Amino acid sequence: MQGNDRQAGDGKLYIVGNKPVLELLEGDSGRVDFVYFRKGRHDRHLEEIIALCRERKVPFKAVPVKDLDRMYRGNHQGVAARCAALEYTPLEKLIDMVHSAPVPLIVALDQVQDPGNVGALARTVFALGGAGIIVCRHHGAYLGTGAVRSSAGAINQLPVAKAGNMAQAVQQCADSGLTIYCAQKSDISGNAFETEFKAPAVLVLGNEEKGIRPGVAKYGDYDIEIPFARDFDSLNVAQAGAILVSEFARQTGK
Structure with missing residues (x-):
């Protein structure tokens, strides 16, 4: 972290100040x-920051100064960058890595927000030998200290790619020869325990x-679902993902 950084009470990490953010x-x-930058602020430093945000496709927003004060109780200079607690991996590199992973599987999380x-999914994927995960840049979970804790640190060791457009990311995986499995109920869903998985693959969880x-599901090759022995609503995404990754690992693990 830079010198002007702070972990907020909600577990989020911020870099503040014109130079550190730049x-x-x-x-x-x-x-x-x-x-985030102070509403009503107009100056050269902010123009440079916004230009870089646009160039690097980083979202930005003007907020009241009280919001910045909550992020950093000091001289934030009217700007703060919220950061992940991990280093992201380029999607192209993750796709290359899937072929050598003990379990040749990438898990794509379409707007999973918790x-x-x-973190729990990252823990499962890492422990069983999966290649990594793809998360959404927009409307996805913030991967700060909370995600690190729930993963027991696995998320810092597992390759994580960040997609600005999940549909395009899944399409890129498909174009690279990976089989796409969508975990959802549909008219053509197959029983996950009877499906013969093809590797390397991507498992999409919603x-x-x-x-x-x-828009993401249309790139899927197969829809799969977990059969329930009793009348029950659903499993949460971490539970369902763990079951499906385990089944994929049982069939295709090296």
Whole structure:
């Protein structure tokens, strides 16, 4: 972390100040989830920061100064960058890595928003030998200290790619020869315990309430679901993901 950094009470990590934020955007913009600046601020430093945000596709927003004060109780200079507690891996590199992983599987999380679920899934994927996970840049979970704790530190050892557009990321995986499995109920869903998985592959898991978005699901080769022995609503995404990753590992693990 830079000199002007702080872990907030909600477990989020911030870099503050004109120079530290500029340096972070220039050197390690992949770690930046969001940039906030004081509403009504207009100056050269801010123009440079916004230009870099646009160039590096980092979202930004003007907020009241009281919001910045909550992020950092000091001289934040009217700007703060919210950072992930891990280094992201380029998607292209993750796709290359899947072929050599003990379990040739990438788990793609389409707008999964609970850091605890993401952390728990990362723990499972890492322990069983999966290649890594893909998360959404927008409307995905914040991968701060909460996600690190729920993963028992695994998320810092597992490759994580961040997708600005999950549909395009899944399409890129498909174009690279990976088989795409979507965990969802549909008219063509197969029993996950009877499916013969093809590797290397991507397992797509959807939002805790809305599931996989149609624009992402259209790139799927197969829909799969977990059969229930009793009448029950559903499992949460971390539980369902653990079952499916385990089944994939049983069939395809090296």
